[in-house]
Amino acid sequence: IQEDIPNVRIYFIGNNQVDQLLREQKGLYGKMVFYLGETTEPYGYVKNADYLILPSRWEGLPMVVLEALALGTKVIAADTANVKAFADEHNVYLYKQGNADDLLHVLHQAYENKLNRVYFDLTPFSPERVGEKMFALYQKICH
Secondary structure (H helix, E strand, C coil): CCCCCCCCCEEEEECHEEEHHHCCCCCCCCCEEEEEECCCHHHHHCCCEEEEEEEECCCCCCCCHHHHHCCCCCEEEEHHHHHHCCCCCCEEEEEECCCCCHHHHHHHHHHHHCCCCCCCCCCCHHHHHHHHHHHHHHHHHCC
């Protein structure tokens, strides 16, 4: 993989289970894949990354995607239902869950476009707009 995508480093943030899983993957750990541990302040890491990779199998309102875009960081995500709405192959790239070949294809595509800046309209997700939508939903349900 490293020959296919030069100058790539993947940093994982998470609990000890993540570290243990990464150590089981011989060859890449410590060379291009690194474990940073747990943090309650991931935003500095996200802001300084070229891409945030989100391998979730399920997402409600994908707050991690929105937070990354707000910080100016593009996203590579698994094709979960609620992330699909954001996919534009400029800011948010999707790969098919469980398909390593598709992930590699998307990583190549993202690498070719890594210098492109994020431009994504976040106004539909402002607290005011989300609050209005939630209030309208509650009104509809309660009447």
